[in-house]
Amino acid sequence: MSAVSKDAKRMTTHTLKRMKDAGEKITMLTAYDYSMATIIDDAGIDVILVGDSASNVMAGHETTLPITLDQMIYHASSVIRGVSKALVVVDLPFGTYQGNSEKALSSAIRIMKESGAHSVKLEGGLEIIDSVKRIVSAGVPVMGHLGLTPQSIYKFGTYTVRAREEEEAKKLIEDATALEEAGVFGIVMEKIPAALATKVTKNVSIPTIGIGAGSGTDGQVLVSHDLFGITKQFNPRFLRRYLDLYSDMKNAVESYIKDVKSSDFPNSKEQY
Numbered sequence: 355m356s357a358v359s360k361d362a363k364r365m366t367t368h369t370l371k372r373m374k375d376a377g378e379k380i381t382m383l384t385a386y387d388y389s390m391a392t393i394i395d396d397a398g399i400d401v402i403l404v405g406d407s408a409s410n411v412m413a414g415h416e417t418t419l420p421i422t423l424d425q426m427i428y429h430a431s432s433v434i435r436g437v438s439k440a441l442v443v444v445d446l447p448f449g450t451y452q453g454n455s456e457k458a459l460s461s462a463i464r465i466m467k468e469s470g471a472h473s474v475k476l477e478g479g480l481e482i483i484d485s486v487k488r489i490v491s492a493g494v495p496v497m498g499h500l501g502l503t504p505q506s507i508y509k510f511g512t513y514t515v516r517a518r519e520e521e522e523a524k525k526l527i528e529d530a531t532a533l534e535e536a537g538v539f540g541i542v543m544e545k546i547p548a549a550l551a552t553k554v555t556k557n558v559s560i561p562t563i564g565i566g567a568g569s570g571t572d573g574q575v576l577v578s579h580d581l582f583g584i585t586k587q588f589n590p591r592f593l594r595r596y597l598d599l600y601s602d603m604k605n606a607v608e609s610y611i612k613d614v615k616s617s618d619f620p621n622s623k624e625q626y
């Protein structure tokens with residue numbers, strides 16, 4: 355097994371391409387704050403995504419639509435301060451790039467300048483291709499996102515698996531090709547049939563990262579709060595939880611309450 359990632363001092367989009375070519379899987383997780391980013395980076399993750407899922411897991415919104423560019427910049431700059439190796443990708447939030455490539459470029463530039471992030475991610479295919487091209491032409495690395503694109507939830511009406519039908523699958527393949535031609539360095543594919551994700555991965559020369567898209571992609575991404583078991587209500591089939599932090603943290607808080615109420619905390623060694 356090759357380990358292109360181990361030799362890299364700092365992950366770049368070129369390292370990710372070399373990993374795809376060498377058949378080394380790419381790991382990606384979300385982070386929204388300094389402390390979480392420090393842990394995830396220290397563990398050796400390849401890519402950290404400052405996802406607009408911050409709107410859900412950090413702010414408690416039902417969708418990703420309300421989060422603003424200023425809020426994404428705040429999250430991204432906190433993450434950047436905790437990262438020394440991973441490539442940091444930041445989501446352009448809803449309303450900052452669709453239908454207006456000039457606005458898209460200025461949104462991407464604000465993220466790069468004000469947070470120090472390394473790249474941006476946009477949801478969509480051919481319909482946002484002008485925005486993608488304009489950002490890429492300014493020297494900003496862009497990642498695509500196809501399949502279930504949560505910023506379009508009100509168009510889809512549901513968070514169910516996308517591209518099961520032939521027509522939507524065909525469009526997804528065309529979108530992936532168009533994104534590659536426009537210069538994206540990678541594509542996230544969310545909640546699509548595994549066979550389709552594998553087909554796209556073979557079709558393009560850039561890395562694909564799946565979430566709910568099976569094992570045939572070049573890498574995997576999860577929302578870290580889901581992996582840690584903090585978001586206990588969210589239980590899709592594709593999710594593997596590695597901890598039950600919701601219960602562990604709740605138990606810790608209950609113990610703290612008990613200790614304070616009983617005057618057990620602080621004890622004589624825990625004071626000055």
Ligand code: KIV
Nearest residue numbers: 384405406407542575
């Ligand atoms: O915002 C996010 O966390 C994402 C991942 C689900 C890929 O876009």
